[in-house]
Amino acid sequence: MTELLNAIYDANDFRNTGYALIDKLAMHLQKKTQRQVINFISPNELLAFWQNDWAEQPQEVMPFFEQIIQQSISLHHPQYMGHQVVPPAPLTALADLLAAFLNNGSAVYEMGQASSAIEKLVAEIFCKAIGYSQEADGLLTSGGTLANLTALLCARQAKATEVWEEGNTKDLAIMVSEEAHYCVDRAARIMGLGTEGIIKVHVDEQFRMRTDLLASFYQEAEKKGKKVIAVVGSACSTSTGSYDDLEAIAQFCQKYDFWFHIDGAHGGAVIFTSKYKHLVKGMEKADSIAIDCHKMLMTPALTTALLFKNGGNSYQTFMQKAQYLWTDAEEREWYNYSKRTFECTKLMMSMKFYALIRTYGIQALEDFVTTLYDLGKTFAQIIQSNPHFELAIEPMANIVCFRLLKKGYSDEKLNQLNADIRREIVEKGEFYIVQTKLKDKLYLRTTLMNPFTTEVGLEKLLAYIEKIGNEYS
Numbered sequence: 001m002t003e004l005l006n007a008i009y010d011a012n013d014f015r016n017t018g019y020a021l022i023d024k025l026a027m028h029l030q031k032k033t034q035r036q037v038i039n040f041i042s043p044n045e046l047l048a049f050w051q052n053d054w055a056e057q058p059q060e061v062m063p064f065f066e067q068i069i070q071q072s073i074s075l076h077h078p079q080y081m082g083h084q085v086v087p088p089a090p091l092t093a094l095a096d097l098l099a100a101f102l103n104n105g106s107a108v109y110e111m112g113q114a115s116s117a118i119e120k121l122v123a124e125i126f127c128k129a130i131g132y133s134q135e136a137d138g139l140l141t142s143g144g145t146l147a148n149l150t151a152l153l154c155a156r157q158a159k160a161t162e163v164w165e166e167g168n169t170k171d172l173a174i175m176v177s178e179e180a181h182y183c184v185d186r187a188a189r190i191m192g193l194g195t196e197g198i199i200k201v202h203v204d205e206q207f208r209m210r211t212d213l214l215a216s217f218y219q220e221a222e223k224k225g226k227k228v229i230a231v232v233g234s235a236c237s238t239s240t241g242s243y244d245d246l247e248a249i250a251q252f253c254q255k256y257d258f259w260f261h262i263d264g265a266h267g268g269a270v271i272f273t274s275k276y277k278h279l280v281k282g283m284e285k286a287d288s289i290a291i292d293c294h295k296m297l298m299t300p301a302l303t304t305a306l307l308f309k310n311g312g313n314s315y316q317t318f319m320q321k322a323q324y325l326w327t328d329a330e331e332r333e334w335y336n337y338s339k340r341t342f343e344c345t346k347l348m349m350s351m352k353f354y355a356l357i358r359t360y361g362i363q364a365l366e367d368f369v370t371t372l373y374d375l376g377k378t379f380a381q382i383i384q385s386n387p388h389f390e391l392a393i394e395p396m397a398n399i400v401c402f403r404l405l406k407k408g409y410s411d412e413k414l415n416q417l418n419a420d421i422r423r424e425i426v427e428k429g430e431f432y433i434v435q436t437k438l439k440d441k442l443y444l445r446t447t448l449m450n451p452f453t454t455e456v457g458l459e460k461l462l463a464y465i466e467k468i469g470n471e472y473s
């Protein structure tokens, strides 16, 4: 062992640096409102900063940690209302540290005993909340994107089994709403389905899939020689937080024997609430469901639950042999998760979510989701009572889209004005919101991810937008 390696693994150094870092993060949380949400720096400027930082000589670590905090968007700030990434519960970050330190990457059971057993338990907790029967099972994977791809591969294995061996996917197709997250389109293309194999069903005024069109779109596809294998429902969609009619999709899938997958990356979390669970009525009829813990379930990225109505299906997705890991590739061993996930080495992700619910109960999830969905409704009312703003649609979730209006402005001019406002908001850094285009109109978009956000804060945001809007007119 060299002197350097001895120093790197020194327990006292670890302890002291660890305490100092936790102190910094606790201060960051405590004084969250005393700094900007984002200190926007252009990509090239920041790259130059770090190129300049690299001295090829050892440097102290604490100033580095401090810089990272300064240059990071502050998700715990009450005026952070942009994308769907959660300010993690501090306890889950500690669990993440434990996971990183132990680094029990669970490709096989013995390399991640605790996290594998807890992963099974976490899947059971999700399955129960969904209303699945005892046959159900699931796994955790690295993000909604990967979970959706995994589910669609499983659908292909169930409905077009020959493809794994023969590799021919040219006639296969999936059906999905035109408002679904882009990762579903990407997954289908990765699977070789191509543009023709992704049948995008139109949406209604609330941006929900027009389930009344499913049959005619399917017949059209059939005429073109397409073999539909799956329908993907959104619960909810990304841009507007709209929940598709899952009951109607389930019925359609049952009639034609299609796989029914739900992308519940954002809104599947309502399964843990009594007030909003009705939004996913019919969910238990889906063959597979993806739910991100790093969106509405207070857990650091990435942690996604992928649940299967028939747990046995999850073993069919991948048929690889890996002699160095498993003695029998065909054997259904729940505890060897790499048989069922993309990941070989995998983070100990189950611990983060389990640490939260074990310490605070499922009530923590109920409180979080309900508080933020309620806040979405309150914000919509505030917008509607202000004649200078237009609400895009009545929100079903905590995603609220709206735009500033100006007398005499065309939609084109309003698009430019609202885009300018959004850019200026990000550059000034007092608030963080995003934008989206709905039917060619540009809307400001907020996802209320933060339990620290208040009604007063939302009124302040509108006043701030109006002020910037006036400067641009």
Ligand SMILES: Cc1ncc(COP(=O)(O)O)c(C=O)c1O
Pocket (backbone or CB within 6 Å): 084, 142, 143, 144, 145, 146, 181, 183, 234, 236, 237, 238, 263, 264, 265, 266, 292, 304
């Ligand atoms: C509905 C939906 N599905 C999937 C994703 C992708 O999830 P991830 O970022 O965890 O890969 C998102 C992300 O915003 C989403 O909103």
